[in-house]
Amino acid sequence: MAIKQAIILLVIAAILGLGANLFSPNKIEYIGAYRNLSGSDGPIIPPDADENDPPFIDINTAHFEHSTKRTIFIDAREREEFECGTIPGSINIPFDYLPDGDLKLYFDSSLGHVAFDQPIVVFCSGEECDQSLHLARNLAEYGYSDVTIFFGGSREWERFSLEIERRKNCGG
Amino acid sequence: MGALQPRDRKEKKLRRLIDNDLLTMISRLVVGIVFIYASFYKVIDPGSFARSIWFYHLVPGNLINLIALILPWLELLCGLALVFGIHYRGAVIWANVLTIVFIIALYTTIYRGLSVDCGCFKASGAASYKAWRSIIFDLFLLVFTLHLYFSRSQRWRLAR
Numbered sequence: 001m002a003i004k005q006a007i008i009l010l011v012i013a014a015i016l017g018l019g020a021n022l023f024s025p026n027k028i029e030y031i032g033a034y035r036n037l038s039g040s041d042g043p044i045i046p047p048d049a050d051e052n053d054p055p056f057i058d059i060n061t062a063h064f065e066h067s068t069k070r071t072i073f074i075d076a077r078e079r080e081e082f083e084c085g086t087i088p089g090s091i092n093i094p095f096d097y098l099p100d101g102d103l104k105l106y107f108d109s110s111l112g113h114v115a116f117d118q119p120i121v122v123f124c125s126g127e128e129c130d131q132s133l134h135l136a137r138n139l140a141e142y143g144y145s146d147v148t149i150f151f152g153g154s155r156e157w158e159r160f161s162l163e164i165e166r167r168k169n170c171g172g
Numbered sequence: 173m174g175a176l177q178p179r180d181r182k183e184k185k186l187r188r189l190i191d192n193d194l195l196t197m198i199s200r201l202v203v204g205i206v207f208i209y210a211s212f213y214k215v216i217d218p219g220s221f222a223r224s225i226w227f228y229h230l231v232p233g234n235l236i237n238l239i240a241l242i243l244p245w246l247e248l249l250c251g252l253a254l255v256f257g258i259h260y261r262g263a264v265i266w267a268n269v270l271t272i273v274f275i276i277a278l279y280t281t282i283y284r285g286l287s288v289d290c291g292c293f294k295a296s297g298a299a300s301y302k303a304w305r306s307i308i309f310d311l312f313l314l315v316f317t318l319h320l321y322f323s324r325s326q327r328w329r330l331a332r
Contacts (some may be wrong), residue, residue: 005262013246028219070219109209
């Protein structure tokens, strides 16, 4: 009797859960494309990071965030580097060209469609660059509440043989 | 028949306490409301809950989204079933199973040194909720779910 009722509850939950997803504004894919990437020993954290900085994430988390399709990836490098190869679907906001004064216009033009609570991952090339760290600090300060830094950057992404989007052929 | 031994009397007293209608109703409300509340954010935002599940590294990748879609609704239904007393025994089984599974999952994160958000109430990726605190909360909850499992009270149910 109890087991039968438990099965009925599970079946109803499955019907409601899978059915509601069809009409949900926060719809997700039924079968997620998650996988574990071997060889990751936690996030790379630069020595100049301080405790108030947005959290750092490793390649596993970055890949997971990418597969959710909800997270905005921001490449903080220069346009040229961005076009030569970046994480697919990323937006380019070159930190080096960030205006000194009011950031509102700048962020509104590039991130106008992004809600302040939407997950954002900022990255640059890898350990040698710090544009991701500085851009992430700016974004968090500006009001984006779910900013993380993938400090391994595009190089670590490539090292794990993950897909790279190339807008132009830069050789090498 | 001789007089009841002290031990029998104690057992009877405990049995009466467990079967007490009012205490059982209180346990139903506590567990039911916790389950309904816990399901709320996860039903609305299954994507974030999927991320919480993924952080545990316990479930095969292609099952994560299915669990993230079904589990919150199961929690919600169990909560409602306990409060209103419909499909009651089934809901009691799920309440116990889920609470035990949550405790084991949380414990494994501590054992493996993972820093995860429990994803218990608000599905989120940030490690904001300490696993130990969640385990202690779930152990308290388990006392109530076990009470419901052993209680034979039949009152205040809309159906069997």
